[in-house]
Amino acid sequence: MAEHYDIPMPTRDQMLNLTPFFRLTPGNIITYIILAVGLVVTVMRFTLGIGAVSNLDDNYPWGIWIGFDLLCGVALAAGGYFTTVACYVLGLKRFHSAVRPAVTTAFLGYFFVVVALHYDLGHPLRLPYAFFYPGTTSVLFEVGLCVATYVTVLFCEFSVMPIEWLAHRFPILRIFHKLITKTVILLTIFGVTLSTLHQSSLGSLFLIAPGKLHPLWYSPFMPMFFFVSSMAAGASMVIFEGMLTHKGLQFYMDTNHAKDSKLVTLSFSRAASFILMGYFMLKLIDMIVQNNMGYLFSGYGVLWLVEMFGFVLLPALIYAKGARDGNEHICQIGSIITVLGIIFNRFNVSIIAFNWHLPAAERYFPSWHEITVSVFIVTLIITVYRFIVYHMPVLYEHPNFRHHG
């Protein structure tokens, strides 16, 4: 029986638990400063235009709003499909306590990818035009269609948590709750299908530009690289978030969650180690087959080697060591390196090794506005995640909804 008598659970009379947001902790103060500056830059972006706040130009139509907010955002939200497949499809029930946090972060990740996209688009309000004038030959159309559908799937998977919170007041929601718990396996399979498609398609986006992307990163197998690395990203994010939640949200955890988290960390580390090893081999073989050995002895070659050895092979070995020794902390270090490595890789493909032959003066570096927007979005995700954990059964099992979903 899970113990959670100490968790400040919302009740019918006390639906809100906002006090943690009003405490004058350093975290809160930094959060509010970032949110305030972010709001100012947001107003600037939507009144003065993209050119006024960003360093984007005709050679670099895509900067960190795509390279970080979209590419990294989607990859790092892969924990959703990774965990639900492990738990529901493969029947590894011991990961059950990891499902809800993973689904929550995945939903928030994707939702805010769409939010962030509005900053980058010239005509953000026309986003649905993709469905009115479908350009079916475009990889981006496929990405858009999949992301739109997958956000919906994630919303359904996530919805059980707000329902369990709001059911005190709106009992009618229980019907929807039942429907979701009954169809969870369908949603999971639908989710992994859509994830496979758009995770890989983010790599396919660059297939059309062989002349612009450095040969060490350009490959016909980019879709596969993006998909395989997204699996490692998903597993690592579950471990990484688990570490963070234990450092700040431990009061909202029931004993089951706290007890299982070590098992989850070790098992996911083992999986991530295998995936990263596989990814390393794939990239190595691809580099050799494409006869790119010569490029290794250039600046870009060093960059590629740092990425491959420092951010793929090294975390793979760290994970293996941590999983074998049963040492959570080593695994957590592995997860941090992997998450950084995913960001590094996506930056390399979309920005650093993109337009590699352009002279240095024409290269892109993000403006402080652009960086602010990205930081703002990440802060928003963290803040909304905190709100959800303070109110909804993410890290604990709600006593009224035992043995559901």
Add this chain to the structure above:
Amino acid sequence: MNRRKFLALLGTAGVGGALAAPGMAAAKAHVFPGYENSYGVLHDVTRCIGCRQCEEACNAVNSLPQPREPFDDLDVLGVRRRTSAYQWTVVNQYTIDDKPYFRKLQCFHCNEPACASACFAKCFTKNPDGSVTYNGEQCVGCRYCMIACPFYIPGFQYDEPFDPLVQKCTFCKPRLDKGQLPGCVEACPMDALTFGRRSDLIRLARKRIEENPGRYTDYIYGEWDAGGTAWMVLAPASKETVGKSDVGPAGATEVMHAIGLDTHLGSQPMGELTYGALGTVPLIVAFWPILFGGLYGISKSREARNEMRNKIMRAAVRQDMAAAMDDAVRRIERQQGPEAAEVARQALEDAVEERRQAALDASRFARKEDH
């Protein structure tokens, strides 16, 4: 079976085509060869003097804003410039074998444009007259067309806060419709730009090369590059290419690179590079649910099998235990009488019940861990 019969069989099976294809000149069936009788422009770099009159004409006929440097300022030629939202064509100066040359940059109007293939809102159209035009009314402003364009042509109105659009050369489509020449072609004083049907232009280019082999590199840039383009470039000869015939993209690389042209784009339309990846979409949509549904089925059935095996094992253990107890009690009865046997039976049953209860609690705990 002789060779002829074997080949005929292969042919019927449909593999003949696939086997023979690499050796044959036949174009791939799904490559769009460009509209018949569509127009193009041949840009002869050897004739261009870098006077920028084409830039001025382009600016005038398309009512573009005045640039900072006036069009008679020829110093800008030395700066590496590219097209932008407000400059749809620019002339740059390049050097081949220490001699200066000038090349005009504008949209190449590809037969199968990368921008059109990349656009997810269908803003770009390849028109039957050869021009590639853009409809800003449905543009979302994602700028993937700019990522996709291998020639760095489309520009974006970054300075426009509320209605920023992608802009590029339209081949003066409105003028073509009225039967007029594109502004730049009309303005060129050196005849460096020749307007005509694309097929005629290729013949003309060949003729120029043939008549003056020392002047040109024998490679028509745009005939095949990126799947073929409506605007093509004839480059001067360099020390390497002079006098050589049909150098191909590899042989022309150095010269073309010197005037800022990429010969590594391949002869396929750029969009085709994504077709393989897009082709897997229906495959995954069809196969993934089956695969993961199957995995789900396997894990479910394994769970049920384990449950059944445990049940059988537990029953066997219970039977063994009961038989052993019976045996022990009967022995005690024989040696110490029925009273002692009754006490022993009671003690044994209590002990078993206690253990059973403990096991039940443990399994309940384990099951809860599982769910």
